[in-house]
Amino acid sequence: MMNRLANRVAALTGWPRRLVWLLSGAAAVLALPPFFIIPALPLGFAILLWSLEGVKTRKSALAAGWWFGTGHFAAGFYWISHAFLVQPEIYGWMIPFALLGLGGGLAIFPMLAVWGSWQLGKGPIARAFLLASFWAIAEFARGHVLTGFPWNLLGHIWAIDPAPMQFASVVGIYGLSAVTALFATLPSLWVVGRSGRFCAVAGVLIAVLLWGGGAIRLSGVPDVATELADAPSNAPVLQVVQPNIPQSEKWEKSLEDVHFRELLAMSRRPDNLPASRQRIVIWPETAATFFLETDPTRRALIAGILGAKDVLITGAPRTFPRKSREFQVWNSVEVIDGLGDIVASFDKFHLVPFGEYVPFRSILPFPKLTAGRTDFSAGPGPATLHVNNLPPFSPLICYEIIFPGAVTDDQDRPEWLLNVTNDGWFGHSAGPYQHLAAARFRAVEEGLPLVRAAYTGVSAVFDSYGRFQKELPLTKKGILVSPLLVGKNHTTVYYLWRNIPFYGIVILIFVLVLGYQQVRKSPGTKK
Template sequence: MNKVARVFAAARVLADRLAALSGWRRRLTLVGLGALGALALPPLSLLPVLLLSLPALVWLFDAAPTRRAAFGVGWWWGCGWFIVGLYWISYALLVDAAKFGWMIPFAVFGLSGLLAVFMGAATLAARLVGARGPGRVAVLAALWTLAEWLRSWMLTGFPWNSLGSVWDVSLPVLQVGAFGGLWGLSLLTALAAMAPALLADQPSSRRLALVGLLTVLLPLAAWGGGSLRLAQVPPAETGLTLRVVQPHIPQGTKWMEGRREGHLFDAVTLSRGTSLDGIKAVIWPEAAAPFFLNLDDAHRAYAALAAPPDGLLLTGALRISPRGEDPFRLWNSLYAIAPGGPIVALFDKAHLVPFGEYVPLRWLLPITKITNGSTDFTPGPGPRTLDLPGLPPVAPLICYEAIFPGQVVGRDQPRPDWILNITDDGWFGLSAGPYQHLAAARLRGIEEGLPLVRAANTGISAVFDPLGREVARLGLGERGSFDVVLPRPVAITPYGRWGDSLPLALVLACFAAGLAFRKTSP
């Protein structure tokens, strides 16, 4: 038996063993495979695990005897993927464990089960359309990507840890995001990682060549094209210097009455540690000023001590409706403050975190949001381009908003020259969460062809150029600041111009190709 035949035989043996599983053994195997696949996510980025996790999913899909079982293949795999990929959500509930600790099983396991429905829907849909033969990999990959896209906007949307996010480890491959966005990366990943499942089919040189094309040449072509783009577009700067401050305020003490003055003092001290001459903006993270700065003139004037003489302080802080206004409202905002304290611009966060900033179905659920206070936040109007004195136009993203592809620039807004992402990842401790959040924000810049400036309370604060090249960074759990020259944007990218239209067209083409190559048996 030659080497090629042995490869096919080994794959067939593994596929047969998986097909023989039933009941709880089958379910546990799928959960384990999903959990294994999640090790490819940042910060571990162990990409090779997908070459076992996803082919095994295909083999178990092939062996599913019923439609219900086909749904279960995607659902149980998705449960493992999300439990491991989103375990860090529990850290936010431990900030006040006495009050919210009981919610951990619901937040981790319940949320994972809900999100896994989209994966189950993908495998069920593949069964319903009769995905067979070599084409089943293309059909599954297309429907998997479509399910991730649906997850990004249904039920308010939660595109965290989509399959394409595993490529944060490879800047050249990330350049695919400029053309196909996150969904183009997801489609590429699904095709490449599911293709080895074809090795369990009838041995043939054509089948082996197809596996090589999808698993090796497709990612290699993406890497080569991305490397060429990186080489052809050198870094460029605007000449404007920014100072990014990372105050590292523990989440458990941030809103303590006796500590808030000290937190504001520390942020000002870090901002003025060296001369502010030549600095155009000092940037603080989300809610870095723990006061309602729109009505608190004294604390706003003190915060303004961090503003450069010829520049601005850009800081996150809460905002409340004026006294006497009914109903009372609360916003999570970005303030642009000039020397002396005047507010020259405001941006209100639009995409709020369920249960973190508001309680869905509050009339039905007897719980409170995990952030301070009982009042739900009010969403802002959506993506905006801010014109700030002395600075290029900017697209602000507050925390959670950075995970949503195609929601950086408003449809009726002028194109900005950079993205400003302020966030407070102190909720998630020293976990994978801040690394995954940073990876998502970085990809937004690549998708739009815009530099990204990110200020985080406990890290990771960083600056990337419009191709995702790192310019500066302050690590997770560090306290300090850094000065950086703002990079220049590049010309609008295909994804920035057409949004999800291009990747969805690729998904449709992949689906059609898969159906064209289906056969009556694998």
């Protein structure tokens, strides 16, 4: 049956073939968060690889990759349309252009990957291995070219469970994606004789090994319930506030004080928490929609709900210039102590194009999606904040958390990661869950606990293995109270070696393919 299906796919031409490429790329998205229909990934790639058997020209090979990629990214990022619907009268007309532009633009990466595998792969087995390798390279490039956008990497499918995520502590998410690409491509070879069936089984075994290896790693450490039960009695207590205020109301000037007082009310010390316990109250990205530096009255109100040892960490716009007298605004994290003083701040360094600034503003006449006319300025980079007696931490704002290897200052290693974000732009869609999955991998890679405060959800606390300790679901108003556990930190292979294991995996695949094709060329080799 599979052979007949493969032959029918390979025989397609014209628009039916393009439609199959488009739909197979979209189908592969079902393996990603929040769906986690894992078999959809090898199915989508199998259809793509079977169709390449009928491709005769370079132009058709490029088209195969582009149509597959367009379907994959348009389906995977459909939720960006929600950002344009916050103010539909201004931005609604941009939706089709944004979806097609993002999907078609990002499709350049799989287009080149598919063409490379078709051009260099001599036969279906070599082509499947090469597509995995080129796809991994394409994902790495997508994470670095221009501003970079490493969202919905293939490795994110393993956020379905903490066990298969653990391999990222060794090879990082790019290395895990390279291995996942083999899991995606090799099952297509079931239709290619005995050697192909062996490769297909090997592809399925990748998932078994990832799950088994991760389970063995986690079996050697206490489970989450034990971690929380054994928390030191003097550990700082996290109080993460999720206000769940609609994005359409967040920046309304007339509601500014109402929202602020709601945040204050949610930030009061819980009745069952002793006065002696230090609290870290965390508000999400731009929870303070005003300039705290110039608002001592509101800082005093914040101090009023804090104890002497407590601090409040909030996202807020910041205006004080650093190197020039020009008016500048930063998307920042600011730390306020029990006296109402701002004792530390951090400026977002990885800004969202068209969301927080407009690239080539002198040429492109588009407004940015966030409030205000002025573009945000970029901060200097990752930083570790040392505040009072708190364990030092690395703050990350919004999608800064999705960039592997770029979330800490390696010269000043933090003890925990903090991600404040506003996923209200994404609506009730797959977007917040995709963002959450990407964030979890930073905890696994760095061996550090991660605290995530989201304006509309999902807020969560993860241990240094990426396991949920506490969670507030999407679109739910509430607070999350949990001890900050930093004693379980560990140094990972990825922290020490960064992307070197990823490079090794890609090179190994190329060497295997080269050796395989050389053997097939040898006189007397059965073909």
